[in-house]
Amino acid sequence: MREKDWRTLLHTLRQGNCILVLGPEIPCPRLDETPAVGPDGKAVPFFQEEPTLPATLAMSLAAEATFTQSLDPRDLAQVAELYSMQFGRNDLEAEVVSFYRRAPASAVYADLAKVPFNLVISLAHDSGLADALRQEGKEPVAEVFDFRGDQKDMVGLGRGDVGTARSPLVYYLYGHVDVPRSLVISESDTLDFLSAVMAKSPDLPGDLRSHLRDPNKSFLLLGFGLARWYLRILLHLLKVNKKESRSFAFEHIGNPETPFVKQTILFLRKGLKVESHDVDVTAFCGELRRRAEEAGLGTEIEHAPRPAAPPMGPKVFISYASEDEAHARKLYEALKADGFDPWYDKEGLRGGDRWGDVIPDALERVDYVVVVQSRALGEKTFSYVNKEIDMALQRQQLARRGIRFIIPVRVDDGPLLDDLKHLQTLDLRGAEGTRELASVITRDQQRRKRRD
Numbered sequence: 001m002r003e004k005d006w007r008t009l010l011h012t013l014r015q016g017n018c019i020l021v022l023g024p025e026i027p028c029p030r031l032d033e034t035p036a037v038g039p040d041g042k043a044v045p046f047f048q049e050e051p052t053l054p055a056t057l058a059m060s061l062a063a064e065a066t067f068t069q070s071l072d073p074r075d076l077a078q079v080a081e082l083y084s085m086q087f088g089r090n091d092l093e094a095e096v097v098s099f100y101r102r103a104p105a106s107a108v109y110a111d112l113a114k115v116p117f118n119l120v121i122s123l124a125h126d127s128g129l130a131d132a133l134r135q136e137g138k139e140p141v142a143e144v145f146d147f148r149g150d151q152k153d154m155v156g157l158g159r160g161d162v163g164t165a166r167s168p169l170v171y172y173l174y175g176h177v178d179v180p181r182s183l184v185i186s187e188s189d190t191l192d193f194l195s196a197v198m199a200k201s202p203d204l205p206g207d208l209r210s211h212l213r214d215p216n217k218s219f220l221l222l223g224f225g226l227a228r229w230y231l232r233i234l235l236h237l238l239k240v241n242k243k244e245s246r247s248f249a250f251e252h253i254g255n256p257e258t259p260f261v262k263q264t265i266l267f268l269r270k271g272l273k274v275e276s277h278d279v280d281v282t283a284f285c286g287e288l289r290r291r292a293e294e295a296g297l298g299t300e301i302e303h304a305p306r307p308a309a310p311p312m313g314p315k316v317f318i319s320y321a322s323e324d325e326a327h328a329r330k331l332y333e334a335l336k337a338d339g340f341d342p343w344y345d346k347e348g349l350r351g352g353d354r355w356g357d358v359i360p361d362a363l364e365r366v367d368y369v370v371v372v373q374s375r376a377l378g379e380k381t382f383s384y385v386n387k388e389i390d391m392a393l394q395r396q397q398l399a400r401r402g403i404r405f406i407i408p409v410r411v412d413d414g415p416l417l418d419d420l421k422h423l424q425t426l427d428l429r430g431a432e433g434t435r436e437l438a439s440v441i442t443r444d445q446q447r448r449k450r451r452d
Contacts, residue, residue: 001248001277001284009220009248009288010295013116016165017217017245020112022122022129023224024076024174025251027282028053028106052223053106053126057099061092080186093180100126100177108222108282111289113138116165116297119211123174123224125183130170138165144172145204146182147189147196171208197237206347210333219247221274223281235274249276250284313340314445317363319388320372321380327372327411327428334434340441359384363391368441369406373425375414393419404444409437 012018028051054076061083062073071078084092105128113132120129133140141163163169174193175182184193196202203209211217221235277284316335320328325346332344343362363369369392371377380386389406396405408416408425416425426437 001279005248005275006291008246010291010297012218012245013292013297014295016116016118018117019212019217019219020115020117020120021219021221021224022112022120022124023222023251024054024123025052025223025225025281026106026108026124027051027223028056028104053100053103053124056103057096060099061095076185077187077190081188084186084188092185093183096125096183096185097177097180105131108285110135111285112222114289115292117168118163118165120168120170122170122172123184125172125175125177127176133168133170139167140170141167142170142172142176143205144176144179144182145202146175146179147184147193147202148181149202169208194233194237197234216245218245219274221247221249221251222285223251224249225251245273247274249274250279250281251276252278252280313338314368314441315366316340316342316441317366317369317388317392318342318344318372319369319385319392321374321376321383321385323376324372324374324411327374331370331372331409331428331434331437335438338434338438340438359388360391363388363395367445368404369395370437371406371408371417371420373408373410373414373416373420374412378414378417389417389419403448404440407437407440409433 009018055074058074058076058079061076062071062079065079065083065086071082073079080092080096083095103126105126109128109132112129113136122129127142130140130142172182174184177183184190197204204212318328318331318335328344329346332342332347335342343366345359369388371389371392377385392406399405406420406423408420408423409428410416410425411428426440427433428437
């Protein structure tokens, strides 16, 4: 790796712009497991190079499964698929959970825990990195993506970011042993996982997705397994190619002179802006730790007092017709960026929630209701949005005279609702529309405080 690349990597770490992506090919200590038997009936030797936990797990599972001629006993996705077909998903989950519970942590975790990452996307299933972070005196927050279930909101870590160097977010994108059904293990799991991510069903948490979309962020990919096609698809879904800065990948890639490896490296560099390096991951992590310590990265948080979370801004409910979702999303993101606490059904509702319970409760707790007026809203003869507006009007009657609660906004030239004509409507079609809305809410908040 060139010194120029080291400078870039350390700069992104210093600015808090480096997202660590921990792949499944992280080297681990050797385990004393029973060797698998290959399709020719001969024992398959373990590893001449450093083993990985998925490959070791695959060898352990393959020792019980009946092989097919084309099966690679070190490929966890293949072996797990066969194992699940022969013994069932419950047996597979039980074996995987048992394996990771007793597996030793990789040596790289201790080095990575000393480097200031705010956000870690983990494709590993074990808690080794989170444990190492705690040993460093940090307080990581672990969240699990369950591609088979409903995605809940993440634990709040402070407004404006999903993690800090002191309290990094470790997001288990491939699931975790604490939630066995979330584990992405077999080939079928991988396809279902990719389908869920592409369909946003369940979707990644909105604050995490916004963080990943930030063009100023870059990725550090360790042991990712870039030769696997489905992992390259995942990189595309994570918007790696939308970054303004280069990302870096470190792993054993293979012979760089073979056509497949050449094609992979070219795709990564040209298509995804990822500079790939064929290196020993353990050695790289040790060097990264050394350079980070020499640069003084992370030392400023060792004895620093915990920063207080900024006060939450006014809560704002966004009511809109389904056809105006793009306008509502834009309004949600603008208000959130301005320090408000907006509520928007695509973020506030989760699979299985009862609209009739959640939305009335949200309307009771907010400070303001913004109604997105449009041609589509005017044509809603029967729709839940009409009920939202009616509930908001009833609550408006409880407010003191002169206090704003409902703020209509206009996004096209559709007619205004008769029920809201007595209220001043803000026009969001201009460049200053959302800024004016933020100003109106801020001024009204100040007026409320003076009256209180």
